Amino acid sequence: MSALLEVSGLTAFYGASQALFGVDLTVGDGECVALMGRNGMGKTTTVLTIMRMLRHSGGSIRFRGRDLGPLPSHKVAQAGIGLVPEGRRCFGPLTVEENLVAAARPGEWDLGAVEKLFPRLGERLSQKAGLLSGGEQQMLVIGRALMTNPQLLILDEATEGLAPVVRHEIWAAIGVLKTSGLSILVVDKSIGELATVSDRCVVLEKGATVWTGTPAQLSPDVTARYLGV
Secondary structure, eight states: OOEEEEEEEEEEEETTEEEEEEEEEEEETTOEEEEEOSTTSSHHHHHHHHTTSSOEEEEEEEETTEEOTTOOHHHHHHHTEEEEOTTOOOOTTSBHHHHHHTTOOSSSOSHHHHHHHOHHHHTTTTSBGGGSOHHHHHHHHHHHHHTTOOSEEEEESTTTTOOHHHHHHHHHHHHHHHHTTOEEEEEOSOHHHHHHHOSEEEEEETTEEEEEEOGGGOOHHHHHHHTOO
């Protein structure tokens, strides 16, 4: 499997405080990789650095062999990486349809495809996004990212704080995306759900990669050491 995203020895700072101390991860074509770790261990910082919303101080980030280091964040998006950020950041005053088409690019993911994945959105195209439920807003943000027709989709805590029934819908959608062959990097705390969609897991501890393997290799010892409360 050829590497789509290659992150090697990544270090980064927030001001004078170092946040990343050596993150290594790869995502292959058509692969779903889970980025895991306790709160505050550098998962979202890694995502922000990949997307060039935070500059790195060392290491490298390559996408299809291209160095992303010099690029601004909008150029990273144009290169083919779609981000579903933590916190359901939709454009509240705009309608569902306006949110979806705001950054749309030609490809298989269009309004019809998004409506098929999330039928609720198709029923609410003319509704203001700010009036949607939290789960519907999360579906909208995923749909908006898909309509950029990315080669790699990054989901940062896409199910956090949602009702169980909505979480189930979103995990089912992620499963559909994986089956379609889309490359995915997913950050989440739900070990059970991650295991059902992920090909590999990368675990961070204190801003560094400490374990990589398949979900089947994620032993109780590893879980207790790096993922337990």
